[in-house]
Amino acid sequence: MPSSVMPMPSQAGGGSAPAAIAATGLRKSYGDKAVLGGVDLHVPQGTVFALLGPNGAGKTTAVKILSTLITPDAGRVRVAGHDLAGEAHRIRAAIGVTGQFSAVDGLITGEENMLLMADLHHLPRQEGRRTAAELLARFDLTDAAHKPASTYSGGMKRRLDIAMTLVAGPRIIFLDEPTTGLDPRSRHNMWQIIRGLVADGVTVFLTTQYLEEADELADRVAVLNNGRIVAEGTPEQLKRQIPGGHVRLRFTHPDTYRAAADALREVTRDDETLTLQIPSGGSQRELRAVLDRLDSTGVEADELTVHTPDLDDVFFALTGTTDPTAPAQPKETAR
Numbered sequence: 001m002p003s004s005v006m007p008m009p010s011q012a013g014g015g016s017a018p019a020a021i022a023a024t025g026l027r028k029s030y031g032d033k034a035v036l037g038g039v040d041l042h043v044p045q046g047t048v049f050a051l052l053g054p055n056g057a058g059k060t061t062a063v064k065i066l067s068t069l070i071t072p073d074a075g076r077v078r079v080a081g082h083d084l085a086g087e088a089h090r091i092r093a094a095i096g097v098t099g100q101f102s103a104v105d106g107l108i109t110g111e112e113n114m115l116l117m118a119d120l121h122h123l124p125r126q127e128g129r130r131t132a133a134e135l136l137a138r139f140d141l142t143d144a145a146h147k148p149a150s151t152y153s154g155g156m157k158r159r160l161d162i163a164m165t166l167v168a169g170p171r172i173i174f175l176d177e178p179t180t181g182l183d184p185r186s187r188h189n190m191w192q193i194i195r196g197l198v199a200d201g202v203t204v205f206l207t208t209q210y211l212e213e214a215d216e217l218a219d220r221v222a223v224l225n226n227g228r229i230v231a232e233g234t235p236e237q238l239k240r241q242i243p244g245g246h247v248r249l250r251f252t253h254p255d256t257y258r259a260a261a262d263a264l265r266e267v268t269r270d271d272e273t274l275t276l277q278i279p280s281g282g283s284q285r286e287l288r289a290v291l292d293r294l295d296s297t298g299v300e301a302d303e304l305t306v307h308t309p310d311l312d313d314v315f316f317a318l319t320g321t322t323d324p325t326a327p328a329q330p331k332e333t334a335r
């Protein structure tokens with residue numbers, strides 16, 4: 001068995017795949033403030049795991065513990081097959097961490113940052129140069145390699161940061177909010193980079209406030225709220241737990257609106273906006289049933305929208321909050 005693999009008992013949703021990261025009963029308090037109140041995590045090798053949570057939920061604290069930066073008050077942690085208690089140095093050698101605050105030194109060039117990292121990891125000079133050049137090319141930074149990093153855009157700095165994390169070839173990387181503050185294009189670039197890492201077999205532990213990001217990237221998502229995991233599963237599993245799919249019909253004439261309300265069952269009426277809401281999973285069959293019923297009474301809606309539950313709904317249902325920093329997600333598809 002490779003050293004980065006640890007067997008885990010089969011657990012709900014986690015399957016029996018070998019874990020790259022496993023934690024049980026993780027607790028951490030600052031003074032009398034309990035930040036993590038008994039957290040279990042299981043991240044199979046070669047997968048992307050997203051830890052979601054509102055501001056202050058304890059995501060960064062969890063990452064800091066798992067990446068050996070701080071010690072938990074209680075709990076057992078194994079990363080890359082090594083126990084945090086006693087083998088933290090082995091864990092450190094096996095992982096890469098990109099935090100919310102960049103490790104990039106703006107005064108030196110991108111290439112110099114990379115070579116510095118290669119030196120820190122004691123790579124032989126030749127190998128360090130080769131690895132730096134390869135990573136700079138892979139992250140589309142070759143042209144900027146000889147410019148001071150302070151002249152880089154936010155997206156370029158973030159790419160350089162991750163490239164630096166990869167110099168030592170970690171098989172597990174922690175990305176704490178990797179796309180916060182990036183524009184949509186840079187965010188999509190970052191997603192491609194993360195997908196590329198996973199294609200190479202790297203395990204990615206990601207924290208994010210962007211629900212769309214977790215949906216796009218993560219094999220599994222855990223929602224952290226008040227120091228506890230309140231839900232865990234694939235994005236699809238989480239969405240299925242949440243009711244909320246519906247068809248919304250909007251009318252301009254009150255008479256048509258009333259006729260439609262009478263014709264349809266199980267509608268929620270909004271008399272002010274002349275809108276009807278019908279619970280629906282959004283399948284073609286369910287939509288057709290609604291349309292057939294409207295047709296049969298000769299009523300035509302002025303607008304029809306289908307709302308399928310997304311991670312926003314999950315997040316809201318589980319944490320009682322939507323994150324004001326998350327960008328608006330287009331949830332509804334006008335038909």
Ligand SMILES: Nc1ncnc2c1ncn2[C@@H]1O[C@H](COP(=O)(O)OP(=O)(O)OP(=O)(O)O)[C@@H](O)[C@H]1O
Nearest residue numbers: 030031035053054055056057058059060061062209
């Ligand atoms: N060193 C510390 N000393 C005291 N309190 C701390 C310390 N580090 C974190 N906290 C507190 O612990 C709580 C969780 O912080 P943490 O940074 O883990 O949350 P987070 O989920 O990462 O939040 P965000 O999304 O805002 O980064 C917060 O209330 C924070 O103020």
